[in-house]
Amino acid sequence: MTTTIPTPPSPTGHGYISDKDRYLARLKRIEGQGRGIHRMVDEDAYCIDILTQISAVTAALENVALGLLDDHLKHCVTAAIRYGDGRAEAKIKEASDAIARLVKS
Amino acid sequence: MTTTIPTPPSPTGHGYISDKDRYLARLKRIEGQGRGIHRMVDEDAYCIDILTQISAVTAALENVALGLLDDHLKHCVTAAIRYGDGRAEAKIKEASDAIARLVKS
């Protein structure tokens, strides 16, 4: 009789691998925006325009974080709960702490 | 009789020039942290560690924004109010809109 217990996901992958290229492209774009802010300050751009750019980068980073968190809940936290290896509670506490940092930052 | 009306600040400088080097250094550090996030995703770092790093960058950017905004109120907005050239109201509306974007981002 074959086991129906699913194998846990590979410990080397952290779950968001499928979208990795998309995350990397978004982060490259954010890096470019970050360099743009540096250039704006260096060239004495108008304060308000710099603030607008900072708000855009902050919002873009938050969206990346929310995407990674959703992936984390779907993969790491789900696996910890499903395979019941006693790490579920610690995983949820860790995720809640990360959510609190995001909400307060 | 000499005039006591102060001359408005130079239109090319946007007020934060005195701290410019410090802003540029902070933004360089933030850029480095941004590249670090890209590398972490590329190397399949643990989700929670990436989220911690994103919260740090977001908080650092917010602090830069708050510093620039304080400078903006002290210089541009103050000048617009003091020289009473009819732009004060528009300047305050512009600043309030930028504050709203920061609070909501």
Place this chain on the structure above:
Amino acid sequence: MTTTIPTPPSPTGHGYISDKDRYLARLKRIEGQGRGIHRMVDEDAYCIDILTQISAVTAALENVALGLLDDHLKHCVTAAIRYGDGRAEAKIKEASDAIARLVKS
């Protein structure tokens, strides 16, 4: 042979019941602070003092939300994943959407 499958939590309780009294006490305090803001505006209190009070209420509400979210992950989401009744994905999406609203509000 007895089953080792745990029974799902009661559908009427939503998991945070154990701390309910504490949540209710915190919310009562927040309501009092809310009435205080109304009174401050009514009595022409100094703007900055009202803003300080609003920041305090907002932070207190966020902490209640983070506590409820942690409870939700520990109970509802964990149960949905553990009893594998096909609702786990929907539960996680719902939680992620709520997290995004908190981060953006």
Place this chain on the structure above:
Amino acid sequence: MTTTIPTPPSPTGHGYISDKDRYLARLKRIEGQGRGIHRMVDEDAYCIDILTQISAVTAALENVALGLLDDHLKHCVTAAIRYGDGRAEAKIKEASDAIARLVKS
């Protein structure tokens, strides 16, 4: 010869008096929403619905704060700068600190 120097605003009014009724109405509505959150927890409402309500109250409070801050810049800070009584710098620092608390809360 009549003086053209404008009189400073009354020290008892804090500038937002014109919109006071509107602010009071908005705060009354927010208080009602606050009581609604208490009732939802008391009646074991679904966590996610409570979180949605908390996000709504938080956003409503933030909008009140942004309105009060705009009024404060337009009236108190503008008066402090215009009448050049040496309090301008302290007023701006105070406003910047309040903005920082809003952004970080």
